[in-house]
Amino acid sequence: MATAQELANFLAEVELRAFRQAAYALHDDHLALDIVQDAMLKLSQSYGLRPVSEFPMLFQRILQNTIRDFYRRQKVRNTWTTLLSAFSNDDDDARDPLETLAPPDEDVSVIPAAQLEQDQTLAIIEKALHSLPPRQREAFILRYWEDMDVAETATIMGCSQGSVKTHCSRAVHTLAEILRKQGLTL
Amino acid sequence: MQEQDMAKHIVAVLKRGDHRLDQATLDRLASARRQAMAALPASAAEIKLAGVGKELATFLHEHRIWPALLAGAMLVMFILMQSAGNREPVGADSLLLAAELPPEAFLDKGFDTWLEQSAQP
Numbered sequence: 001m002a003t004a005q006e007l008a009n010f011l012a013e014v015e016l017r018a019f020r021q022a023a024y025a026l027h028d029d030h031l032a033l034d035i036v037q038d039a040m041l042k043l044s045q046s047y048g049l050r051p052v053s054e055f056p057m058l059f060q061r062i063l064q065n066t067i068r069d070f071y072r073r074q075k076v077r078n079t080w081t082t083l084l085s086a087f088s089n090d091d092d093d094a095r096d097p098l099e100t101l102a103p104p105d106e107d108v109s110v111i112p113a114a115q116l117e118q119d120q121t122l123a124i125i126e127k128a129l130h131s132l133p134p135r136q137r138e139a140f141i142l143r144y145w146e147d148m149d150v151a152e153t154a155t156i157m158g159c160s161q162g163s164v165k166t167h168c169s170r171a172v173h174t175l176a177e178i179l180r181k182q183g184l185t186l
Numbered sequence: 187m188q189e190q191d192m193a194k195h196i197v198a199v200l201k202r203g204d205h206r207l208d209q210a211t212l213d214r215l216a217s218a219r220r221q222a223m224a225a226l227p228a229s230a231a232e233i234k235l236a237g238v239g240k241e242l243a244t245f246l247h248e249h250r251i252w253p254a255l256l257a258g259a260m261l262v263m264f265i266l267m268q269s270a271g272n273r274e275p276v277g278a279d280s281l282l283l284a285a286e287l288p289p290e291a292f293l294d295k296g297f298d299t300w301l302e303q304s305a306q307p
Contacts, residue, residue: 008223015215016204029211037218044222122203125196144193145200172189175196 002052010055011040018063021141024129025067035070039063060146061156064138071134121184128178132171135159139167140175 002010015036022032039062047058129137135157142153143164153168154161179185246252282289291297 004223004226007226008219011219011222015219016207019207019211019215020200020203033211033214033218036215037221040218040222041225044226048226118199118202119206122199122206125199126203129200140193144197168193169189172193172196176192179196 001049002055004048006052007044007048007055010052010059011043014056014059015040017145018059021145022063022067024126024137024141025134026070027130031070035063035066039066042066056146056148057152057156060142060148064142064156124179124182124184125175128175128182131178132174136167136171136174139164140171143168 018036018039019029019032022035023029026032026035039059042062043055043059047054050058129140132140138157139153142148142156143150148156150161150164153164157164157167246255282292
């Protein structure tokens with residue numbers, strides 16, 4: 001059984017990755033923070049005294065479910081919005097959600113060239129990750145970022161191991177293709 | 187480049203992005219962590235009870251059982267109230283059976299008239 005300190009250490013270790021994972025999925029930092037907070041609370045309230053070794057799987061499962069719940073709620077909300085907006089003008093239908101992302105506010109002139117290049121590479125990869133289908137992104141992050149094996153990823157995603165492999169493979173190929181088109185070689 | 191190597195390179199670049207998070211985000215994450223720690227139950231029993239309650243509530247909610255439960259409870263209350271309203275006085279049956287007159291006499295419409303007439307001197 002985990003101690004409070006062990007849970008605190010786990011949350012501190014995982015929070016940044018969880019936030020970025022949620023941000024990639026939701027395209028909104030504030031929502032991502034809410035989702036991570038929700039997932040942390042659920043882990044603590046329901047599984048806080050489980051063995052430490054179970055935390056990564058449990059937390060990822062909670063996080064992914066919380067993100068999916070958000071998608072479901074958003075889908076219902078969008079249905080109503082679409083229905084209601086049919087009565088008003090729909091000039092902004094073609095708007096790309098990525099365009100609403102705030103531009104980086106740092107002054108590029110004060111960043112060293114290497115740092116600037118790294119940041120630009122990161123921005124391109126993040127944008128490519130944004131553009132992946134949700135299941136591919138989820139599989140890619142769990143498998144390669146969270147370093148989970150295929151079986152664990154399949155359990156968290158609630159699908160077969162074969163599906164995980166397919167999602168991961170497609171994700172990597174899509175990312176590689178996007179990066180190649182951007183002229184990026186890793 | 188192999189698929190796995192490519193993925194690892196991409197993730198390596200992504201991991202470098204952690205240092206780019208602003209202080210407000212880091213503060214908010216720390217606050218979320220503190221809230222989660224404050225919500226940590228004191229014992230396993232507390233977790234189990236909370237879990238059972240939550241599971242039950244989720245089951246009822248997901249299967250839309252709340253309206254059926256409410257309707258059932260109202261039906262039971264209605265039946266109970268009806269049966270309470272129809273309950274007859276406790277001694278009515280025993281009085282009828284113990285009376286000298288047969289029960290049919292009380293149902294006879296002319297019995298009262300006959301009783302009044304025969305009671306007059």
